[in-house]
Amino acid sequence: MRFSGWRVIREGLSGNRGWSPHWRDAAPRDEYDIVIIGGGGHGLSTAYYLARDHGLSNVAVLEKGYLGGGNVGRNTTIVRANYFLPGNSEFYSYSLKLWEGLEQELNYNVMHSQRGLINLFHSDGQRDAFARRGNAMINQGDDAILLDREGVRRHAPFLDFDNVRFPVHGGLYHPRGGTARHDAVAWGYARGADRRGVDLIQNCEVTGIDIGNGRVRSVQTTRGPIRAKKVAIVVAGRSGQVAAMAGMRLPVESHVLQAFVSEGLKPVIAQVIAFGMGHFYISQSDKGGLVFGGDIDMYASYAARGNLPAVEHVMEAGMTLMPMIGKARVLRSWGGIVDMTPDGSPIIDRTDTQGLYLNCGWNYGGFKAVPASGRCFAHLLATDRHHDAAAGFRLDRFRTGRGIIDEEGTGAQHNLH
Amino acid sequence: MRISCPICGERDRREFHYRGAALTRPAPDAGEAAWDAYLHLRDNPAGATRELWYHETGCGAWVVVTRNTLTHEMPGCELAAEAAR
Numbered sequence: 068m069r070f071s072g073w074r075v076i077r078e079g080l081s082g083n084r085g086w087s088p089h090w091r092d093a094a095p096r097d098e099y100d101i102v103i104i105g106g107g108g109h110g111l112s113t114a115y116y117l118a119r120d121h122g123l124s125n126v127a128v129l130e131k132g133y134l135g136g137g138n139v140g141r142n143t144t145i146v147r148a149n150y151f152l153p154g155n156s157e158f159y160s161y162s163l164k165l166w167e168g169l170e171q172e173l174n175y176n177v178m179h180s181q182r183g184l185i186n187l188f189h190s191d192g193q194r195d196a197f198a199r200r201g202n203a204m205i206n207q208g209d210d211a212i213l214l215d216r217e218g219v220r221r222h223a224p225f226l227d228f229d230n231v232r233f234p235v236h237g238g239l240y241h242p243r244g245g246t247a248r249h250d251a252v253a254w255g256y257a258r259g260a261d262r263r264g265v266d267l268i269q270n271c272e273v274t275g276i277d278i279g280n281g282r283v284r285s286v287q288t289t290r291g292p293i294r295a296k297k298v299a300i301v302v303a304g305r306s307g308q309v310a311a312m313a314g315m316r317l318p319v320e321s322h323v324l325q326a327f328v329s330e331g332l333k334p335v336i337a338q339v340i341a342f343g344m345g346h347f348y349i350s351q352s353d354k355g356g357l358v359f360g361g362d363i364d365m366y367a368s369y370a371a372r373g374n375l376p377a378v379e380h381v382m383e384a385g386m387t388l389m390p391m392i393g394k395a396r397v398l399r400s401w402g403g404i405v406d407m408t409p410d411g412s413p414i415i416d417r418t419d420t421q422g423l424y425l426n427c428g429w430n431y432g433g434f435k436a437v438p439a440s441g442r443c444f445a446h447l448l449a450t451d452r453h454h455d456a457a458a459g460f461r462l463d464r465f466r467t468g469r470g471i472i473d474e475e476g477t478g479a480q481h482n483l484h
Numbered sequence: 485m486r487i488s489c490p491i492c493g494e495r496d497r498r499e500f501h502y503r504g505a506a507l508t509r510p511a512p513d514a515g516e517a518a519w520d521a522y523l524h525l526r527d528n529p530a531g532a533t534r535e536l537w538y539h540e541t542g543c544g545a546w547v548v549v550t551r552n553t554l555t556h557e558m559p560g561c562e563l564a565a566e567a568a569r
Binding site for chain 1: 485496497498502503504505516517520521523524525526527528529530533535553554555556
């Protein structure tokens, strides 16, 4: 079933009875070439690119719940390529280019909206840092425009420009940044992988990883054992538990990150806007809800719900930046479990076990990475070589101290990101 | 979430700074693997954990909190200076 404008019209005129399920409900077979543990955005895009780029379709994605039920369905949907450090910047630049062709590629409407992203600055020092970041983005081949105060005002006149503590001095504008419909990204990749023969197996929790002679042999699941030549762990917040099944401890600590959405409103915020003081970022969904979030709660958690101090900080930051937001009512808030690494950057690498691969550590920024993460991880799984765009995301960088990618510059330590 | 400081009593989480898993610091010459494990690698348990918090805006004590990462329950809190290693 291909989607098209013509098809939508035809189905609309015939009672929408012609739509079919987007993927098969596959049952697990006894053996696969590659088993991917985790049916989230990264796992599904990995499966898709394994099939598309490398012709590997004897692949299963094992998901303990339902496809896309984790962080890919819980994030604030921001897509951007405004990273500064080598290692990160080429990767996110590559990812944004994949985003720009994603809907045609998948024949799926992921509602990718390049509405622009503005990172505000509130001091001279912060302006200089953003000017430098903008130059790094331009050098990478991406887009960045340093806006002065009046430039920001043209985009977002509702900000409290003359706030006593945090006046808005300007912003770094990234026109190709924006948002996407997060669930649709998972669904689009799932459908694409399924059409190329990948088995997407839901309600199938991995309970053990069998290793013999230093090589991965099979996985034990709630739906029986499955032999595999290669096993890929792509389980975000649950990376610690799944890696422990293979006898590994990871440089990962799982934290809760909260997000919020207001009741639906008429269009009021055109871009994605990020406060430069306090932790607050906001955009408006196509349904009209203001989608916003802040920092992690700053303690290890698997509770998928947060505490009030983080809520309070987000609300205070929102009110400081755009007092009008006080008129909107919060409709829902929720938490996702994010896999934090010491330097705040991800891991796409082999492990010491032959045939066992790891994709984790996406911290609070995994959504925008979904296309490139899957493509680079598929490349590693298929060829055993790192993809150029993700060559820096090594597992051993903490042990060796080489290649730390500390975007925030706070130090490669667990409680600082 | 509230933490029962052994000195100050039950206080709001805002008064405390989270440090992370309560691990035993290796000897200076323990070697690269021991220091890598101490600095970077984590059990990252879904369930009971022991971790260090600093009562930053209270008495300034370091405390070892026993906490459940699934439920936020905190069955124990003792001074780090007195906690069993």
